[in-house]
Amino acid sequence: xxxxxxxxxxxxxxxxxxxxxxxxxxxxxxxxxxxxxxxxxxxxxxxxxxxxxxxxxxxxxxxxxxxxxxxxxxxxxxxxxxxxxxxxxxxxxxxxxxxxxxxxxxxxxxxxxxxxxxxxxxxxxxxxxxxxxxxxxxxxxxxxxxxxxxxxxxxxxxxxxxxxxxxxxxxxxxxxxxxxxxxxxxxxxxxxxxxxxxxxxxxxxxxxxxxxxxxxxxxxxxxxxxxxxxxxxxxxxxxxxxxxxxxxxxxxxxxxxxxxxxxxxxxxxxxxxxxxxxxxxxxxxxxxxxxxxxxxxxxxxxxxxxxxxxxxxxxxxxxxxxxxxxxxxxxxxxxxxxxxxxxxxxxxxxxxxxxxxxxxxxxxxxxxxxxxxxxxxxxxxxxxxxxxxxxxxxxxxxxxxxxxxx
Numbered sequence: 001x002x003x004x005x006x007x008x009x010x011x012x013x014x015x016x017x018x019x020x021x022x023x024x025x026x027x028x029x030x031x032x033x034x035x036x037x038x039x040x041x042x043x044x045x046x047x048x049x050x051x052x053x054x055x056x057x058x059x060x061x062x063x064x065x066x067x068x069x070x071x072x073x074x075x076x077x078x079x080x081x082x083x084x085x086x087x088x089x090x091x092x093x094x095x096x097x098x099x100x101x102x103x104x105x106x107x108x109x110x111x112x113x114x115x116x117x118x119x120x121x122x123x124x125x126x127x128x129x130x131x132x133x134x135x136x137x138x139x140x141x142x143x144x145x146x147x148x149x150x151x152x153x154x155x156x157x158x159x160x161x162x163x164x165x166x167x168x169x170x171x172x173x174x175x176x177x178x179x180x181x182x183x184x185x186x187x188x189x190x191x192x193x194x195x196x197x198x199x200x201x202x203x204x205x206x207x208x209x210x211x212x213x214x215x216x217x218x219x220x221x222x223x224x225x226x227x228x229x230x231x232x233x234x235x236x237x238x239x240x241x242x243x244x245x246x247x248x249x250x251x252x253x254x255x256x257x258x259x260x261x262x263x264x265x266x267x268x269x270x271x272x273x274x275x276x277x278x279x280x281x282x283x284x285x286x287x288x289x290x291x292x293x294x295x296x297x298x299x300x301x302x303x304x305x306x307x308x309x310x311x312x313x314x315x316x317x318x319x320x321x322x323x324x325x326x327x328x329x330x331x332x333x334x335x336x337x338x339x340x341x342x343x344x345x346x347x348x349x350x351x352x353x354x355x356x357x358x359x360x361x362x363x364x365x366x367x368x369x370x371x372x373x374x375x376x377x378x379x380x381x382x383x384x385x386x387x388x389x390x391x392x393x394x395x396x397x398x399x400x401x402x403x404x405x406x
Contacts, residue, residue: 003030003031003090004030004031004032004151005028005029005030005080005090006029007026007027007028007029007073007076008026008029008053009024009026009027009053009054009069010024010025010050010053011023011024011043011045011048011050012024012025012038013026013045016045016406018374019041019042020044021043021044021045022042022043022048023038023040023041023042024038024041024042024043024048024069024075024188025037026038026039026041026067026069026072026076026234027041028072028076028092028095028096029092030090030091030092030095032034032144033092034092034163035091035093035095035096035100036096036197037094037096037100039068039069039072040044041065041068041069043055043065047062050252051214053069054066054069062305072099075099076095076099076382079095079098079099080095080107083095083098084227087133087153087154088153088155089150089156090152090153091151091156091211092159093157093160094157094159094160095160097157097262101215103226106196106377107157107158107203107240108155108157108158109120109143109147109155109156109158109194110140110143110144110155110156111119111155111156111163112145112158112197112198112203113136113139113140113143114140114195115197116136116193116194116197117133117137117140120133120136121133123137128399129284133192135186137185138192139187139190139191141206142173142177142187143169143191144167146169146172146173148175149172150168150172158198158203158204159204161195161204161208163208163210163211163212163321165208166188166191166208166209166212167212169188169191170184170188170214173187173188175198183213183217185214188214192209195207195208196207197250198229200347210383222337222340222342222343222346223343223346223349223351223361224253224343224347224349224351226351228249228333228356229253229347231248231333231335232249232250232329232333232335232339233250233298235329235332235333237332241325242325242328242329244306244315245317245322245325245326245329246326246329247302247305247306247314248262248302248314248316248322249326249329249344249360250298250340250344251302251314251349252301252344252345252348253299253344253347253351254296254299254347254348255293255295255299255348255365256344256348256362256400257278257280257344257345257350258294258341258342258345259292259319259322259341259342260284260286260360261282261284261313261315262314263314264312265280265282265312265313265314266311266312267307267310267311267312267313267314268302268311269281269282269313270295270313273292273294277294277295277354278294278295278300279292279293279294279295280292280295291365292365293365319341320338322341323339323340323341326339326340326341327339327340349362352365352377
């Protein structure tokens, strides 16, 4: 992107003091964005030549002030060239900050992002999971690509962050990278967390997210009905690998385990709990949130079926291979939906809600850190009830009406 750069010296008549003199200001404009500074000189408005951008006259004072203007312009041009040569962010604000000697105090966005990610990395296994760290690292690289694309540089000053920067980054992710709104919002939430860190450390005084609001798109939750679960569970399969994948999938439908959690489920994660029942007690790989699930006959039978000398509860292959086989199983079962591993977790949540299990209990079993993450399943159930009631109401004969009272 070709950069535009201009310097304008003008008299700020709106700031005329009690002596009738106005300050001389310098306006720096880069790519249409302005920033101005005062050169600390006040003059009578009638002495100013707006075309030449200088004072008129030949007195010593006039020559001294005009010389001061020349020096200011030269300094600004030097700063501009220096920023370009050192591959730094070139903005109007960056130039005026450096002119005023403020640049030494300013941290950059990616500098703070690196600081955040390095601290997060040191807490892997304690406060954060590796997958969380990887996601923030991915956000860092998206930001780097965005800054290079939008500003033709490698970083931006925290002072440059504003509402326009946030909306431009959002546009870059959704349009340039063709991400969904929900995925875009996840990366924006990572950026917001780092911005909050900068504010807490007083590296940034104002919040660029203050007037920014995200909007999530409704995503259809893929799940199985009770009849579909029964159909798959009782499907006669001749291929041993198909049977194994089906059994693992059914186990997840009744426990809510995600692919990574079933893959890492170990024999010693099964413990004896209240009333002598068997429970899964584990920490979610994705979020680090703890969860516990009471096991019953179907899930215990499947665990016993695959019990072996291995430390792992089930022989789980790659997620890609599991989904490939599940797709075949769905076709064999005659389902009109494509089976995938993540459907099992969604099925567990929505099925449990229809069986009157409280949303608080489901949230705990899923290992959600916030009940807001679970409420999406309640919305799915409410939508299903609403749709079915619409069908029901349309089936009521028009002849049936309320009896008149009184």
